[in-house]
Amino acid sequence: MPTLLIADDHPLFREALRGAIGRLLPSATLREAEDTDGLYAMVEADPDADLLLLDLNIPGANGFSALVYLRAQYPELPVVIVSAREEPAVMRRALDHGAMGFIPKSADAQVLGEAIRQVLDGNRWAPPAAGAAPATSPDEQDVAERIRELTPQQFRVLQMLATGLLNKQIAFELGVAEATVKAHMSAILRKLGASNRTQAVLVAGRLAVDPPDGDGFEAGPGPAAAR
Numbered sequence: 001m002p003t004l005l006i007a008d009d010h011p012l013f014r015e016a017l018r019g020a021i022g023r024l025l026p027s028a029t030l031r032e033a034e035d036t037d038g039l040y041a042m043v044e045a046d047p048d049a050d051l052l053l054l055d056l057n058i059p060g061a062n063g064f065s066a067l068v069y070l071r072a073q074y075p076e077l078p079v080v081i082v083s084a085r086e087e088p089a090v091m092r093r094a095l096d097h098g099a100m101g102f103i104p105k106s107a108d109a110q111v112l113g114e115a116i117r118q119v120l121d122g123n124r125w126a127p128p129a130a131g132a133a134p135a136t137s138p139d140e141q142d143v144a145e146r147i148r149e150l151t152p153q154q155f156r157v158l159q160m161l162a163t164g165l166l167n168k169q170i171a172f173e174l175g176v177a178e179a180t181v182k183a184h185m186s187a188i189l190r191k192l193g194a195s196n197r198t199q200a201v202l203v204a205g206r207l208a209v210d211p212p213d214g215d216g217f218e219a220g221p222g223p224a225a226a227r
Contacts, residue, residue: 036060091130
């Protein structure tokens with residue numbers, strides 16, 4: 001029996017996904033999460049799942065960062081982005097960052113089912129407009145590569161850092177010593193090619209769905225050069 005994971009904070013859309021999957025795969029096992037904490041715990045508990053349907057704007061994610069992280073940590077898990085953002089450029093960026101498909105939330109049940117079937121068969125699926133969009137910029141691809149170098153704990157620290165938490169607060173949330181957070185922070189700065197917390201957040205922000213037009217900051221040598 002196939003196992004499918006659903007990560008979306010909208011109960012009605014999760015219900016629609018359950019219905020489409022139920023018609024396509026009546027014997028499938030479904031698991032659900034409504035935020036990134038639940039998402040990462042769900043994937044960690046079931047890394048051999050057949051497919052993850054991931055809401056691009058699930059609470060706790062910063063743009064494409066969750067997708068990039070999951071593809072690095074679980075390369076065998078196919079991920080399909082489901083989103084209300086239907087701009088061709090957004091679809092193309094998702095595919096370039098490793099998604100096996102992109103399903104607009106406006107898709108009807110028939111299209112939803114066909115997309116899921118195609119990906120389960122090992123194919124990619126996205127609206128035709130995605131293929132006509134320009135490729136993701138080399139700068140953004142470089143940032144994604146740097147994010148992939150982070151360990152799971154470092155990635156969590158970076159996510160908390162992006163919300164404005166201080167080291168002491170991050171340590172409390174993670175249940176670790178502040179010195180441990182500082183060690184993670186040093187590794188994050190090195191891997192992202194940043195010299196301080198603000199620059200690290202700016203670098204990671206380039207994976208936002210609507211990234212800033214420019215921050216005037218050019219990241220330093222990447223992880224390979226740092227080693």
